[in-house]
Amino acid sequence: MKQNKNNSRWLVIASLSMVGLIGSIDFASASVNSETRKAASRAGAATVAEISFSKESVDLSDGAKKELQEAISAAGKKGEIKEVRVAAWADQEYPPKGVALAGSQIDLAEKRAESVQSYLKQSLNVSDVSTINMAERPTGIQNMLKTPGAKTKNILENSGAAPTGSDQTGLFGLKGKASQAVIMIYYKK
Numbered sequence: 001m002k003q004n005k006n007n008s009r010w011l012v013i014a015s016l017s018m019v020g021l022i023g024s025i026d027f028a029s030a031s032v033n034s035e036t037r038k039a040a041s042r043a044g045a046a047t048v049a050e051i052s053f054s055k056e057s058v059d060l061s062d063g064a065k066k067e068l069q070e071a072i073s074a075a076g077k078k079g080e081i082k083e084v085r086v087a088a089w090a091d092q093e094y095p096p097k098g099v100a101l102a103g104s105q106i107d108l109a110e111k112r113a114e115s116v117q118s119y120l121k122q123s124l125n126v127s128d129v130s131t132i133n134m135a136e137r138p139t140g141i142q143n144m145l146k147t148p149g150a151k152t153k154n155i156l157e158n159s160g161a162a163p164t165g166s167d168q169t170g171l172f173g174l175k176g177k178a179s180q181a182v183i184m185i186y187y188k189k
Contacts, residue, residue: 031052032048032050032182033161035159035160035161036048036050036156036159036161036182038159039156039158039159039160039161039162040161040182043085043155044186045085045184045185045186046075046078046079046185046186046187047071047074047075047078047184047185048182048183048184048185049067049071049182049183049185050067050180050183051064051067051116051180051181051183052064052180053112053179053181055091056091056108058111058112058114059115060116060119065119065123068116068119068120068124068183069124071183072084072120072124072126072185075187078187079187079188081126081186081187081188082128082186082187082189083128083129083185084120084126084128084129084130084184084185084186085129085130085131085132085148085152085183085184085186086117086120086129086182086183087113087131087132087134087152087153087156087182088112088113088116088131088132088134088180088181089112089135089177089178089179090105090106090109090112090134090135090178090179091105091108091178091179092105092135093164093176093177093178094134094137094153094156094157094162095135095137095164096164097137097164100136100137101135101136105135106133106135106136108135109133109134109135110131110133110135113131113132113181114131116129116131116183117129117130132152132153133149134153134156134162134177137153138150138154152184156182161182162177
């Protein structure tokens with residue numbers, strides 16, 4: 001009987017490892033996968049968190065608010081916050097090159113980013129919050145000028161943190177970002 005319990009434990013641990021749940025725990029968010037952590041680090045962020053939205057909703061759930069509170073609180077204990085960047089997705093993944101999402105999806109991502117921005121500024125007293133609409137690709141001019149939004153989008157995509165289709169979202173879609181927002185926190189130097 002004891003042998004079966006040990007085998008069961010190892011099976012659960014192996015299963016969790018295979019779907020990426022072990023090893024993806026970050027102090028700011030247990031749900032942030034390794035690609036997103038790597039992208040945030042490449043973008044210069046010191047801390048990263050991730051929240052989810054209900055389909056077609058721009059409202060922050062109590063869980064999302066708690067996640068934001070914990071991320072900002074933990075970051076504030078480690079250093080002075082310079083800036084927070086909010087990359088928000090619509091109910092679809094980041095569009096592949098040459099594809100434009102519907103206007104309603106672009107508006108949804110924009111409103112989600114604004115919802116997070118408003119909450120961070122008004123409820124958590126974060127003064128500098130910028131938003132990035134992940135339902136739109138950067139324009140040629142934005143890429144040429146290397147705007148912070150274009151750089152962040154390119155880093156997220158190139159690191160696998162902004163999949164452009166279901167073939168890139170991994171087992172059970174765990175790497176997908178549709179209906180989510182990534183919050184990157186930067187410290188003053």
